Structure formats: structure tokens, C-alpha cells
Amino acid sequence: MGASDLDLQSKVAIVTGAGRGIGRAIALRYAAEGAAVAVDDINVQAAGTVAAQIAATGGDAVAFDADVTKSDEVRAMVDSVLTRFGQVDILVNNAGGGAALLGKTSAFKDAPEEVWKWVIDLNLHGTMICTQAVLDHMTERRYGKIINFGSIAGVSGLPNWAAYSATKGAIISLTKALAMELGEYGINVNCISPGAIPADPEADWTRGTWLQRGGKPEEVASLAFFLASDEASYITGVNYLIDGGRTLGPLR
Amino acid sequence: MGLLTARRLAQDGACVVLTDVNEEALVAAAQDIVNEGAQAVTMQVDVRRYDQVQAAVALAMKQYGSVDILLNCAGGASSRVFGRSEPFHEVPIEVIDWGLDVNLKGAVYFCRAVLGQMIRQKRGVVINMGSVEGVTGSRCLDYGAAKSAMIGLTKSVALYGAPHGIRSCCVSPGPVLTRPEMARMKTRLGRAADPDEVVGLILYLCSDEAAFITGANYMIDGGRSIGGPD
Numbered sequence: 294m295g296a297s298d299l300d301l302q303s304k305v306a307i308v309t310g311a312g313r314g315i316g317r318a319i320a321l322r323y324a325a326e327g328a329a330v331a332v333d334d335i336n337v338q339a340a341g342t343v344a345a346q347i348a349a350t351g352g353d354a355v356a357f358d359a360d361v362t363k364s365d366e367v368r369a370m371v372d373s374v375l376t377r378f379g380q381v382d383i384l385v386n387n388a389g390g391g392a393a394l395l396g397k398t399s400a401f402k403d404a405p406e407e408v409w410k411w412v413i414d415l416n417l418h419g420t421m422i423c424t425q426a427v428l429d430h431m432t433e434r435r436y437g438k439i440i441n442f443g444s445i446a447g448v449s450g451l452p453n454w455a456a457y458s459a460t461k462g463a464i465i466s467l468t469k470a471l472a473m474e475l476g477e478y479g480i481n482v483n484c485i486s487p488g489a490i491p492a493d494p495e496a497d498w499t500r501g502t503w504l505q506r507g508g509k510p511e512e513v514a515s516l517a518f519f520l521a522s523d524e525a526s527y528i529t530g531v532n533y534l535i536d537g538g539r540t541l542g543p544l545r
Numbered sequence: 546m547g548l549l550t551a552r553r554l555a556q557d558g559a560c561v562v563l564t565d566v567n568e569e570a571l572v573a574a575a576q577d578i579v580n581e582g583a584q585a586v587t588m589q590v591d592v593r594r595y596d597q598v599q600a601a602v603a604l605a606m607k608q609y610g611s612v613d614i615l616l617n618c619a620g621g622a623s624s625r626v627f628g629r630s631e632p633f634h635e636v637p638i639e640v641i642d643w644g645l646d647v648n649l650k651g652a653v654y655f656c657r658a659v660l661g662q663m664i665r666q667k668r669g670v671v672i673n674m675g676s677v678e679g680v681t682g683s684r685c686l687d688y689g690a691a692k693s694a695m696i697g698l699t700k701s702v703a704l705y706g707a708p709h710g711i712r713s714c715c716v717s718p719g720p721v722l723t724r725p726e727m728a729r730m731k732t733r734l735g736r737a738a739d740p741d742e743v744v745g746l747i748l749y750l751c752s753d754e755a756a757f758i759t760g761a762n763y764m765i766d767g768g769r770s771i772g773g774p775d
Contacts, residue, residue, distance in 0.1 A: 469771040476733030476768050488757075503707035508757035515754040524745040527719075527738040530771035531764045538703050538760040 301328035301521060305378040307371070308332060309361050309423055310388030312339025314492035315442075318510035319385055319517045324352035326518060328383065331374045333357040335388075361388045361419030364426070371426045383438045383521045384427050386420040386464075391457035401455035409456035416460035420467065428475075437480035438521045441468050445488045445536050461486070465532045472530030481529040483520050487513050488536025503538030546674070546723060547618035548574050549744045554751070555583035560609045564590035564601045565619070584609075592619045592651025595658075602658040614751050615659045615671045617652035617695075622678075622685040633686045641687045648691035649698070656702055664709045670751050671706070673699045675717035677766040692717070696762045703760030712759040714750045718743045719766025733768025 306323045310316035312334030320332045324347040332347070334340035337358035347354035355377065359370040374381055390412075392398050397408050420441055431437030446454055447461025468484040475482055490508040502508075516535050519525055534540060551561045555578045563578075563585060565571045571587040578585040588604050590597040605612050623629070623644030629636055652673055663669030676683075679692025695715055702713035720730035720737035727737045746765050749755055764770055 472768045472771055473733055477735060479734075481734075503704060504712075504757065504759060505708070512754075512757040516758070519746075519749050519754070524742070524749075525765075527734065527736075527742040527767050528746070528765045529734055530768040531766075533758075533763055534761040535758050536761075537757050538707050541700050541704055541760045 301326040301383070301518070304328040304382040304521070305374065305380050306330050306383035306385065306521065307374060307381060307423070307427070308385040308387060309359075309419070310334060311343055311385075312336045315487065315490060315510045315513045315517075316385070316387040317343050318514035319387060320354070321347065322511070322514040322518050323383070323521065324354055325350070326522075328521075329353040329355075329378050331355055331357055331370065333359050333361075333370060333388070335360050361386075361423050362414045364422050367422050367426045371430070375430065380434065381427050381430055382436060383440070384423060385440045385442075385517060385521075386423050387442050388419055388423075389416040389442060389460075391454050393454075398453055400453055404456065412456035413460050416457065417463050417467075420464055424471065431480050432475070432478045435479045437475070437478070438525075439471065439475075439480065439482045440517055440520055441465075441482070441484045443468070443484045443486035443532055445486055445534065445540050448486055448532070448534065449540050468532065469530045476529060481520075481526065483525075483528060483530070484532040485513065485516055485520070486532050486534050486536070488534070488539040502536070503541060506537065508535065508537055546718075546721065546740050546743055546747075547616065549740050550616055550618070550747050551585070552578055552581075553744055553748055554614070555585055556581065557748070558583075559614065560584040561586075562601060562605045562608070563587045564592075566591050592654060593646040595654050598651070598654045598658050602655075602662065606662065611666055612659050612662050613666070613669060615655055615669070616747065616751075617655055617671070617673045619651055620648040620674060620691070622683065622688040623647075624685040624688070644685065644687035645691055648688060649694045652695060652698060656698070660702070660706065660711070663706065663711045667710045669706065669709075669711040671699075671702050671711065671713040672747055672750055673702075673713065673715045675699075675715045675762060677717055677719040677764065677770045679717060680762075680764065680770045681772065699762060700760045707759060712756070714755070714758055714760075715762040716743065716747055716750065717762055717764050717766065717770075719764075719769040731769065732766065733771065736767065738765065738767065 306328045308320045311320040311332040332340045332344045340356035344354040344356040357370045359366040443465045444461040446458040450458045472482040568589040575585040575587045588601045673695045675695040676692040683689030699715035720727040
């Protein structure tokens with residue numbers, strides 16, 4: 294144990310939703326720490342740009358456009374990563390979002406069933422599909438780091454984001470159940486719950502955050518790096534908030 | 546864990562003020578750090594005595610001119626420290642007072658003593674040591690209560706300090722091999738932690754990498770607190 298555990302040399306990571314925002318920052322950080330990274334995003338152009346950026350700095354990355362809600366696409370991606378790199382050490386289930394992605398934010402009473410089911414499919418089923426796709430491999434190797442994404446909405450709830458809040462709460466519980474199932478295989482399963490982290494650095498998201506600023510994707514990537522490192526080997530089943538104090542309650 | 550954290554902070558370039566009730570242990574620890582070429586001073590402090598707590602902060606200011614990090618690590622289960630095995634309702638009240646005072650009041654005292662300086666600096670990190678037993682409950686009732694209170698103290702310091710650039714985080718470890726018998730406590734990972742693993746999390750939270758993390762309680766317990774059936 295020591296400083297040498299704090300890098301990802303010779304590790305292989307899959308990061309979903311890695312074309313922008315937090316996922317992109319994680320892919321870049323993991324690559325900078327020495328990991329080979331599968332950069333997955335349904336926006337194949339965005340994934341390609343991130344992978345190219347990693348390659349340009351001497352890192353190892355491959356872009357994928359697997360849709361996390363489609364088991365066959367996810368399995369094909371995992372197979373391809375295993376063929377190319379021989380292993381998967383880290384899975385980051387970052388892909389997700391709310392009805393806002395469809396421009397359909399609304400109170401739950403007005404939310405179309407197809408919209409809230411789409412949110413559940415993307416966030417919860419997507420996380421479960423990607424996780425299941427790597428588990429045979431990880432349990433066999435008796436090594437793995439699975440990092441899920443909750444949200445402060447999954448802890449506190451967020452009005453007009455009911456389906457999103459529900460799925461994020463579910464992911465926090467999923468994390469605990471899987472940590473129980475997988476502890477004996479040496480697999481750590483943890484959850485990160487960010488607060489307001491604008492993907493656009495110009496966005497003003499300071500409202501309600503005690504540190505009086507929005508968080509940066511790089512700050513969340515830093516925590517995702519710590520949890521993926523062997524320095525964090527004793528941490529499992531947790532939900533780590535990174536929210537500038539937002540869940541402490543309203544500013545007064 | 547307190548000593549290990551101090552040593553690694555010193556290795557990373559921090560100047561450390563070590564406090565403990567045991568002066569002999571303190572002096573030896575500081576000497577080790579100084580021998581490694583880093584800076585350390587000591588003060589014998591009983592965290593239950595505000596005058597001594599204040600003196601330790603004054604020493605930090607005199608020696609180094611600022612207080613950037615406070616680690617409230619002093620503590621322990623009173624039943625273990627005093628070797629008590631009777632039921633809680635028969636434990637002498639002095640033992641319970643010791644448990645509440647050392648595990649909680651001392652941390653509040655230290656916050657009282659450093660926050661003025663941290664506000665003047667517009668910078669600071671307060672790390673409070675909780676415990677898995679502050680989340681799951683404890684056979685030592687005063688310990689369980691005090692460790693839960695560390696989570697509340699952390700949130701309150703976070704609220705108080707945020708406008709001044711001060712963060713506060715709580716670290717709640719499960720069984721750590723600071724004593725061999727800890728290996729008997731069950732965890733989902735089937736082992737107790739090496740003390741260095743907990744220190745790694747403390748150092749991470751002290752660092753600027755954790756600049757957006759405040760008011761949070763970070764478990765590091767091998768999955769013990771997620772509970773559920775065996």
C-alpha cells in the first residue's frame with residue numbers, strides 16, 4: 294500500500310456516456326493515469342473525439358457506440374474490449390439522464406408513460422445491463438471495480454425529475470446489493486452521487502450549493518479515479534456524495 | 546491512524562502538530578517524522594480540556610503561521626478502553642462521560658479552536674473520524690452515539706465553513722487492523738482494513754482533488770454497514 298497504488302497502469306476501463314461531461318472527464322483522467330479506456334457513447338462522434346484526444350496524448354483508447362439499454366450491443370462491446378485488451382478491470386456506469394434529454398421535463402402527473410419508462414430504461418436498466426455483461430469475466434478473475442452513478446436526486450428527490458430521482462435511488466440500492474453479492478469475489482461496487490455539475494463550464498449552477506459554485510466534471514472524475522484505484526480496495530457498497538454541500542439543505 | 550496520517554501528511558510536505566494524552570508516544574512519533582526530514586512538533590493534550598486544545602492551536606500558529614487541516618482522530622470505545630464488560634445500564638457514569646467527552650466533545654472543542662483562524666485564512670479542511678458503528682449502532686452505547694454525532698458535526702461545520710472556503714468531511718471506517726482482534730469483525734469483503742487504506746481516504750479528502758466534497762460522510766468499511774442477512 295502506498296503511492297504506487299494510486300494509478301491505473303495496466304488497467305482496462307469501460308466508461309459509458311463518455312462523450313461529454315462527467316463521463317468524458319473520467320475517460321480522460323483514467324487514460325492519464327495509465328488505463329486503457331473503452332469510451333462508450335451513443336453519440337459515436339463524441340466518443341471518437343474523446344478517444345482521439347486520449348490517443349493524441351499517448352494514451353490507449355477505443356471508441357464504442359453501444360446503447361446501454363441494448364444487451365446485444367453492450368455484450369458486443371465487452372467482447373470486443375476483451376479481445377483487444379484481454380481484461381476489464383473497471384466499469385463506470387455513467388450513461389444516464391432525465392426527461393430533459395428529450396426536452397420533456399415535467400411534473401410527474403403530466404409525464405407521458407413512454408418518457409418516464411425511457412428514463413428508467415436508460416438509467417437503471419442500462420446500469421444493470423452493463424454490469425451483468427462484465428460479471429462473468431470479473432468474478433472469474435476475482436477482480437473488479439464497478440462504479441455506478443447515483444445523484445443527489447436519488448438521495449433527496451428532485452421535483453419534476455421523479456423518474457430520474459427514482460432510478461438514481463434504485464442505483465444506490467443496486468450498488469449495495471451487488472456489493473453484498475460480489476464482495477467474496479474481490480469486486481468492489483460503489484456509487485458516486487454528484488450534485489450540480491454543469492457539463493458547460495459557463496453555466497451558472499451555483500444556486501443552493503453551499504460552496505457557492507457548481508462542481509467541475511474533473512472533480513467528479515477525481516473521485517471516480519480514487520475509487521477505481523487500489524488505494525480504495527476496502528471501500529464497497531458506499532454512496533459517496535460530491536455535491537458542494539447541496540444535500541445539507543437550502544441556503545439560508 | 547492519527548499517527549499514520551500525520552506521517553503521510555508530513556511526507557507530502559505538511560507541517561504537523563501532533564497531540565495525544567500520551568506524551569512519550571508523541572515525542573517518539575515526532576522524532577520519527579523529523580528524522581525523515583519533515584516538520585513536526587508535539588503537545589500533550591487531553592481533548593476534554595479546552596485550555597489544552599487552545600494551546601495546541603496556538604502552537605500551530607506560532608510554529609507554522611496557519612492551520613490548514615484539522616484531523617479529529619482521538620477516540621475509542623469506552624468499554625474497551627476501560628475494560629468494561631457489564632451491561633450498559635450498569636456501566637459507571639464516569640466511563641460514559643469519558644466516552645462522550647473524548648469522542649465528541651474533544652472534536653467540538655478543536656473545531657471551536659481552529660475555525661476562527663480558518664475563516665481568517667479563507668481556507669481549511671476539517672476531517673472528523675466517525676465509525677461504522679455510528680451508522681450501524683454499537684454495543685458501546687456512548688460510542689455509537691458520539692460517532693453518529695461526528696456525522697452531524699461534520700455537516701454543521703460544512704454549513705458554517707462553506708462561505709469561508711472551509712470544507713468538512715467525515716470518514717467512517719469499519720474494522721481496521723489497528724488491533725489484531727479487529728480481524729474478527731465481519732465484512733462483505735471478508736477482511737479488516739489495513740490502517741493505510743483509511744489513511745489514503747483521509748489524505749484524499751484533505752487534498753484539493755476533493756475541493757467539491759463537503760458535509761459528506763464517507764464509509765470505508767468493506768461493506769459492513771450495508772447490512773442485510775449474512
